[in-house]
Amino acid sequence: xxxxVKHFINRTxxxxxxxxxxxxxxxxxxxxxxxxxxxxxxxxxxxMGQRLxxxxxxxMRQTLLELFGLTGSPLDQYLSYLRRFFTLDFGASFIVxxxxxxxxxxxxxxxxxxxxxxxxxxxxxxxxxxxxxVSFAKNRYIxxxxxxxxxxxxxIPYYVFSLALIYIFxxxxxxxxxxxxxxxxxxxxxxxxxxxVVIHLMKAASLPAISIIVISAFGWxxxxxxxxxxxxxxxxxxxxxxxxxxxxxxxxxxxxxxxxMVPQVTALALALGAIFSGALVTEYxxxxxxxxxxxxxxxxIGDYPIALTILSLSMIGVxxxxxxxxxxVYYLVDPRIRYAR
Amino acid sequence: MYINTRIRVFIDVLKSLxxxxxxxxxxxxxxxxxxxxxxxxxxxxxxxxxxxxPKDRPPQLTSSIDMILGTTTNGRSVxxxxxxxxxxxxxxxxxxxxxxxxxxxLIGLLAGISRGKTELGFILLIDSFVVLPGLPILIVLALALxxxxxxxxxxxxxxxxxxxxPARNVRSIALSVMSRDFITIASFSGIKFRSxxxxxxxxxxxxxxxxNFINTIIWAIGMETALAxxxxxxxxxxxxxxxxxxxxxxxxLFRGLWWWILPPIVLLILIFIGFYLISVSVSTYxxxxxxxxxx
Amino acid sequence: xxxxxxxxxxxxxxxxxxxxxxxKKNEVIGIAGESGCGKSTLIKILYGFLQPPLTASGxxxxxxxxxxxxxxxxxxxxxxxxxxxxxxxxxxxxxNVLNPFMKIGDHFVELLRKHLKIEKDEAYRVAEEYxxxxxxxxxxxxxxxxxxxxxxxxxxxVSLALLLKPSIIFADEPTTAVxxxxxxxxxxxxxxxQKELGATLVVVTHDMGxxxxxxxxxxxxxxxxxxxxxxxEPLFEDPKHPYTQALINSLPRLGDDRPRIGLSGSxxxxxxxxxxxxxxxxxxxxxxxxxxxxPLRVKIDKDRYVVCWLYAKR
Ligand SMILES: Nc1ncnc2c1ncn2[C@@H]1O[C@H](COP(=O)(O)OP(=O)(O)OP(=O)(O)O)[C@@H](O)[C@H]1O
Ligand SMILES: [Mg+2]
Numbered sequence: 003x004x005x006x007v008k009h010f011i012n013r014t015x016x017x018x019x020x021x022x023x024x025x026x027x028x029x030x031x032x033x034x035x036x037x038x039x040x041x042x043x044x045x046x047x048x049x050m051g052q053r054l055x056x057x058x059x060x061x062m063r064q065t066l067l068e069l070f071g072l073t074g075s076p077l078d079q080y081l082s083y084l085r086r087f088f089t090l091d092f093g094a095s096f097i098v099x100x101x102x103x104x105x106x107x108x109x110x111x112x113x114x115x116x117x118x119x120x121x122x123x124x125x126x127x128x129x130x131x132x133x134x135x136v137s138f139a140k141n142r143y144i145x146x147x148x149x150x151x152x153x154x155x156x157x158i159p160y161y162v163f164s165l166a167l168i169y170i171f172x173x174x175x176x177x178x179x180x181x182x183x184x185x186x187x188x189x190x191x192x193x194x195x196x197x198x199v200v201i202h203l204m205k206a207a208s209l210p211a212i213s214i215i216v217i218s219a220f221g222w223x224x225x226x227x228x229x230x231x232x233x234x235x236x237x238x239x240x241x242x243x244x245x246x247x248x249x250x251x252x253x254x255x256x257x258x259x260x261x262x263m264v265p266q267v268t269a270l271a272l273a274l275g276a277i278f279s280g281a282l283v284t285e286y287x288x289x290x291x292x293x294x295x296x297x298x299x300x301x302x303i304g305d306y307p308i309a310l311t312i313l314s315l316s317m318i319g320v321x322x323x324x325x326x327x328x329x330x331v332y333y334l335v336d337p338r339i340r341y342a343r
Numbered sequence: 344m345y346i347n348t349r350i351r352v353f354i355d356v357l358k359s360l361x362x363x364x365x366x367x368x369x370x371x372x373x374x375x376x377x378x379x380x381x382x383x384x385x386x387x388x389x390x391x392x393x394x395x396x397p398k399d400r401p402p403q404l405t406s407s408i409d410m411i412l413g414t415t416t417n418g419r420s421v422x423x424x425x426x427x428x429x430x431x432x433x434x435x436x437x438x439x440x441x442x443x444x445x446x447x448x449l450i451g452l453l454a455g456i457s458r459g460k461t462e463l464g465f466i467l468l469i470d471s472f473v474v475l476p477g478l479p480i481l482i483v484l485a486l487a488l489x490x491x492x493x494x495x496x497x498x499x500x501x502x503x504x505x506x507x508x509p510a511r512n513v514r515s516i517a518l519s520v521m522s523r524d525f526i527t528i529a530s531f532s533g534i535k536f537r538s539x540x541x542x543x544x545x546x547x548x549x550x551x552x553x554x555n556f557i558n559t560i561i562w563a564i565g566m567e568t569a570l571a572x573x574x575x576x577x578x579x580x581x582x583x584x585x586x587x588x589x590x591x592x593x594x595x596l597f598r599g600l601w602w603w604i605l606p607p608i609v610l611l612i613l614i615f616i617g618f619y620l621i622s623v624s625v626s627t628y629x630x631x632x633x634x635x636x637x638x
Numbered sequence: 639x640x641x642x643x644x645x646x647x648x649x650x651x652x653x654x655x656x657x658x659x660x661x662k663k664n665e666v667i668g669i670a671g672e673s674g675c676g677k678s679t680l681i682k683i684l685y686g687f688l689q690p691p692l693t694a695s696g697x698x699x700x701x702x703x704x705x706x707x708x709x710x711x712x713x714x715x716x717x718x719x720x721x722x723x724x725x726x727x728x729x730x731x732x733x734n735v736l737n738p739f740m741k742i743g744d745h746f747v748e749l750l751r752k753h754l755k756i757e758k759d760e761a762y763r764v765a766e767e768y769x770x771x772x773x774x775x776x777x778x779x780x781x782x783x784x785x786x787x788x789x790x791x792x793x794x795x796v797s798l799a800l801l802l803k804p805s806i807i808f809a810d811e812p813t814t815a816v817x818x819x820x821x822x823x824x825x826x827x828x829x830x831x832q833k834e835l836g837a838t839l840v841v842v843t844h845d846m847g848x849x850x851x852x853x854x855x856x857x858x859x860x861x862x863x864x865x866x867x868x869x870x871e872p873l874f875e876d877p878k879h880p881y882t883q884a885l886i887n888s889l890p891r892l893g894d895d896r897p898r899i900g901l902s903g904s905x906x907x908x909x910x911x912x913x914x915x916x917x918x919x920x921x922x923x924x925x926x927x928x929x930x931x932x933p934l935r936v937k938i939d940k941d942r943y944v945v946c947w948l949y950a951k952r
Binding site for chain 3: 243245246252256260
């Protein structure tokens with residue numbers, strides 16, 4: 003069999019199994035909720051929704067009963083949850099009752115995906131280039147500095163760093179004004195609208211983006227690419243290239259960087275998988291209008307439909323993204339897979 | 344005799360580790376933090392109550408230690424909150440690491456020595472847990488269990504996710520050790536499988552187990568903080584996370600109460616850096632190919 | 639010259655210790671010795687290729703460049719003017735040294751473009767002709783290394799080493815891990831080209847059979863020192879140093895079924911070598927002085943040197 007076909011089949015099996023496991027985790031999570039919680043929840047909605055029409059309320063009730071496994075046989079529950087999980091249909095949200103939770107989540111989603119896609123790609127490229135460069139110039143002063151900086155940044159979560167950033171910028175050096183970002187009009191009809199949206203986006207995203215990029219580029223990606231290239235530099239094929247007197251720049255590009263691409267692309271795939279849930283806390287802290295802020299509101303009033311939608315979405319998103327990148331990007335990067343023997 | 348040599352090996356390892364500047368800095372940071380957290384044993388019982396002290400006071404030097412870091416908006420002593428929060432956070436990290444990394448060790452070893460279908464099952468299970476987003480899972484779990492959560496069950500909840508990375512790491516180490524020649528020779532020569540595992544594989548795995556353990560502490564403290572910021576930890580207890588929750592909740596950031604904001608941020612950063620420096624030195628020690636720039 | 643692997647300020651491995659060696663034109667020199675005795679390190683130093691943790695002291699003088707010392711010129715200079723043009727290197731484990739992400743052709747083109755300063759297309763044409771002259775089909779250029787057999791890859795590496803017609807070729811275990819037939823073919827290829835170019839070929843191998851077959855001169859190394867240096871024939875007929883004797887005795891010989899005396903024990907730890915002669919713990923003739931003092935280099939015949947107290951004139 004062609005190695006790519008084999009690779010493809012392997013990855014797809016992994017995809018299916020991971021989705022199945024994800025589904026089960028989420029199913030059993032729900033079963034962990036005490037039934038009394040559902041009553042509380044229903045009461046809350048009943049109070050909140052005095053102005054609701056009764057039909058709407060009954061539908062909601064039915065959904066919740068189904069979700070928390072209070073009606074039907076176990077098999078029915080399982081199957082109905084299976085459908086809900088993969089269609090993201092968890093009924094009406096509490097926050098914006100009676101809007102379906104899925105609709106609400108999908109409205110916030112582009113903000114989160116946009117932010118994380120942008121920051122992940124930037125920091126991945128930046129970190130890799132820096133890491134490889136530094137591993138070639140081991141004893142220079144600046145590379146020492148970068149290494150130590152990376153070691154300090156690496157273990158710090160975005161949100162702790164964000165808090166430090168807020169403290170510094172809002173307080174010590176007030177350059178950025180911190181105000182909760184609101185969602186601008188999604189409809190863009192004129193150039194002026196577009197410009198507005200862009201400016202708005204820049205303002206809302208700059209601080210969260212900075213904290214993500216600083217931590218992940220100078221911390222994670224820097225360290226992983228530096229470590230990988232230090233190992234790659236002891237590989238026989240790199241030593242042989244140096245023996246042949248190949249120019250340093252070329253070795254860096256065509257030998258070392260090329261060599262660490264295979265593991266780094268896999269890591270990128272994993273990281274890109276996290277674009278649906280990678281920086282929830284950071285988003286909330288900066289009041290950035292993404293899933294993080296939505297989730298915070300949902301948690302306050304115990305809005306399970308929203309929380310579950312975000313959970314399923316991020317689980318499915320992660321597995322699909324990983325599968326896609328792992329299968330196809332790998333194919334481009336590694337000739338051992340691309341060409342059959 | 345055997346134990347003796349093991350102890351000697353251990354001391355040797357410590358000696359060579361202590362040559363790394365990073366290791367020493369890490370140990371020093373953690374030692375200071377532990378010392379600080381021990382002060383919490385002396386906290387006056389009333390420190391937990393609200394409005395015992397005047398509120399929003401900046402740090403001041405008085406005869407009692409209570410006001411040394413000022414007070415919060417709900418009239419509590421920042422100093423006593425801080426040391427208790429530190430102790431609790433360290434406990435949560437430690438307990439999670441005890442549970443999570445050992446489950447990881449066990450599953451990783453099992454995955455490493457199993458073959459065929461069982462192995463495949465283990466790989467898929469471990470990899471799924473590694474890939475799946477931890478925070479959203481923990482958020483829904485914490486949301487569900489909020490009523491019944493105590494400071495001692497948080498580590499249990501965190502362990503649901505915490506085992507996966509250690510398991511993956513242990514498996515790959517076990518595999519690489521077992522593919523070495525001497526193991527093959529040992530298994531040919533009829534030495535019992537159990538003793539191979541115990542005497543040949545374990546020594547290698549244990550070093551990595553230590554780094555997994557430390558990394559899990561870091562991860563757990565971070566996760567508790569994240570949950571707490573979302574209001575999903577035990578808000579009536581003090582952890583570094585709940586401290587941040589109240590900071591955000593009372594808008595201390597924008598009101599300029601720096602003496603309340605800085606302690607949790609600084610302590611968290613110190614915890615992360617301290618433990619990470621130790622973990623980095625251990626893994627550099629275990630994997631000499633990375634020594635290039637370090638030491 | 640000396641070569642040391644500095645692992646840390648406390649620990650260093652003296653892998654090459656007070657060695658001096660002369661390479662002549664149109665000659666095949668063998669370097670023999672057990673695994674770990676410093677053969678590879680020696681030729682790395684001769685090649686001027688030092689990378690941490692290896693450090694070297696002493697001189698490597700290159701006569702074709704007017705007595706240039708390779709250990710004191712910059713790596714940039716060696717890259718541009720010496721490596722591969724004047725000296726080339728076939729590394730140990732040569733089956734697995736090609737860049738797995740590059741086609742074979744690009745390995746050739748890369749070198750041709752760098753040194754001949756020609757365009758890509760032309761370089762490719764030159765490469766095609768060249769591989770055919772080396773007895774390979776030109777489609778190998780289009781393959782990635784993993785698509786070729788191990789023997790083929792080794793042949794590619796040998797061809798790469800000869801590409802720019804160097805005057806010195808270092809070959810580190812060029813034929814371990816291949817079958818006997820291929821071994822013959824590769825060695826033939828190497829020696830033929832060496833004669834054609836009038837070049838020096840330095841062959842490192844622990845296989846005394848290979849030395850007997852192709853070399854004109856052999857240097858025997860033990861624990862970082864050259865213990866005996868002699869033209870091949872007399873060396874095999876009448877080995878002087880006890881270590882050389884043991885090496886040669888362990889060779890299978892036609893019509894000889896005396897039990898062969900192998901060496902007992904193992905080579906010393908180069909971190910802290912024994913005092914005196916490094917070989918004394920394993921030497922059947924060890925005397926008192928061997929345990930105390932380092933032996934000196936003694937000339938016993940034309941081109942024949944041995945480092946052993948047994949031959950010291952006192
Ligand atoms: N990169 C290195 N770092 C530290 N020590 C090294 C390194 N490379 C080699 N050595 C040590 O230097 C000594 C000589 O090594 P060298 O590779 O020159 O031996 P060799 O004679 O070529 O052996 P072999 O036949 O196995 O190739 C050995 O004891 C080895 O352990
Ligand atoms: Mg060698």
